[in-house]
Amino acid sequence: MYTDSIQSKNIVAAKAVAGIIRTTLGPRSMLKMIIDNQGGIIITNDGHCVLREIEIEHPAARSLIDLSKTQDNEIGDGTTTVVVLAAEFLRIAEILLKQKLHPNQIISSFYQALIDVNFFLQSELSFSLEKNNIKDVVKVIMTSICTKLVGKFSRLMCELAIKAIEQMKNKKEVSNMKTFFKIEKISSGKIEQSRILSGIMFAKDIAHPKMKRYIVQPKILLLDCPIEFKKGESQTLIEMNEEDTWQKILKAEENYIIFLCNLLKNFRPDVIITEKGVSDLALHYLYKSNISVIRRVKKSDNIRIAKATGATIITSIEEIENHDFGLSDTFEIKKIGEEYFTFITGCKDGTSCTALLFGSSRDVLDEIERNLQDALSIAKDIFSNQKIIPGGGATELAIGNFLSEKSENQKNSSFFIYKSLSLAFEIIPKTLTENYGDSVIFQLNKLKTIHKQKGIFFGLDGRNGKIVDMRKINVWETCSLKMQLVKSAIENATLLLRVDRIISGLANKKK
Structure with missing residues (x-):
């Protein structure tokens, strides 16, 4: 029986996940209050943020969470819509399965519909935007x-x-x-x-309080090595038989640090930034040499500085060359609020920037x-692909109408699958209406009538629930976003439809 099948259980799990975030879609969306695993509280209506924080064991439900994560990584938007669509595709597949249609028939028609929808979006519905x-x-x-x-x-x-x-x-x-x-x-x-800062900024202060905090046209050296005595990788024991042995050991360490500082001093850098530690003795000698030092920066920040200034990240002080240094117009340390921040502006590569959010x-x-x-x-997405389409559920309803018309040319089971899939796309305008608090049946029927009479650019204004021309209120989405949404949702739905058994690789814990 289908009701006892794995497909049935997977579909129930998928619908449960979509039900969690469905109310976060649209301008009148509700908020979710999440208690994370650290006991902190997050209040948001971002679908991906909600799904990222919840713990789910069912593999089908987790696949939808991964779907949202992939959408966020690939496009950065549509994380709620893609989950809602995928769950709706599975819901209509459930109805078709109960009508004794084989999963492979449904999957085949879904993929054919995906090809048709992509063609429709690119040729009939989208138009180019002047970037x-x-x-x-x-x-x-x-x-x-x-x-x-x-x-x-x-x-x-x-x-x-x-x-x-x-x-x-x-x-x-x-x-x-x-x-x-x-x-x-x-x-x-x-x-x-x-604001957007043209240059590099990161949360670090200079390592010595008397070092320079403002330098014009600094010569910058980036290190991925410490400026201190090398510590052994394992615990080291030293047996001392003479009174002055300890002093000799300390002197050897001091001489090594002085040697490193002299090597650095010979190249006359203005700023040294390292991912590792710097000893207090090294800081003293570098300060005397008029060199500002920032230590223990993140590797990602060091890479950004290297790209921006043209510097090379050095892993050994003995291997420094004259061409390894980076340049910028200014180096400055500023205190904002209770924290100190490093600013490197006017960089050699003018493309690097930092967003300062207050x-x-x-x-x-x-x-x-x-x-x-x-x-x-x-x-x-806009700068790489300038095609846009109307929002507010107008595109989804247009796709639904297109698939409904396309179904007339289909034979046998494909006719019913296309018809069902056309209804599935209506979930987006339905959800926008529900979240506003209006009558779904009345608004959806009215929107369908307007689409037939006045065209495909009419959708729902989620702020007031009215049906308006999306061109007048400037509600647009990128075509590539919508194509990725539909593709990901259909692929995820067909993936779960193919699963006929769940096998656990974990041993049962019955003790």
Whole structure:
């Protein structure tokens, strides 16, 4: 019997996961209060953030959480929509399975429908956006992030994202933004103070209080080695038979540190930044040599500094060459709030930048960071693929109508599968209506009628529940985002439909 099958249990688990985050979709979405495994409290309406924090054992449910994670990594937006769609595809597959259709028939028709939908999106529904028109780019990004918890700052996040992407867009490696871009959160000031810094910034102070905090046109040396006496990898015991042996050992250590400092002094660097430790004795000699030192920086920060300044990260002080140094216009240490931050600006490579986010608390800053990450992902998508489509459920309803018409050309079981799949896409306008609190049946029927009479650009304004032309209220999504959503949701649904048995590799613990 199907009701006892693994497919049935997998579908129930998938629908349960979608039910958790379905209310977080749209401008009138609800918030989730999450208690994480450390006992901290997170309040958010970000679908991926919610799923990331919950613990689920069922493998089918975990596959949907992985689906949301993949969507976040690939596109950066649509993490809630993709899970809701995948669960709805499984729900209509459940109905088809009860009608004695074989899973392989359903899977085959799903993939054929995916090909048809991609063609429809690219040829019939999308149109190109002029990426140099900043106003239009802002409108597309606003559609994505204005639904978030701190939506009133969405325009600021849009401006920050566009400025960051424009600064990095000349680099081929812009797809790997971590190399050129970082977000620094500062628990001080107002959100409106947030800005994009052209250069590198990280939370570190100089290692010696008397070292220079401001240097013009510094010569920068980056190290991945300590400036201190080398410690043994294992415990070392020394037997001393003479009174002055200990003093000789200390003197040998001091001489080695002086030797390292003299090597560094010969190259006349202004700033030394290392990922490892620096002894107090070395700091004293380097200070006397008029060299500022920052120690124990993160490897990721060191790599960013190297890319920005043109420096080479050195793993041994004895191997330093003249061409290993980096350059910038200024090096400065500033105190913001209660923390000290290092600023390296006017770098040789002008594409590196840092987002400075200000806020009253860590929770607010975390939510703003999620908003900015979404804005960055959409902005990057727009600059690489300029095709956009209407939002507000208009695209999903248009896809549903297209598949319904396409079903007339299908034979046998494919006809019923296409018809069912066309209804599944209605889950997005349904959810937007539900989350606003309006009548789903009335609004959906009205929207279908308007689509037939006035065209496919009409959708739901999630803020007031009205049916409007998306072109008038500037609600847009990128075509590549929607294509990835549909592709991922169908692939995940078909994957779970193929599973006919779950085998655990873990031993049963019955003791």
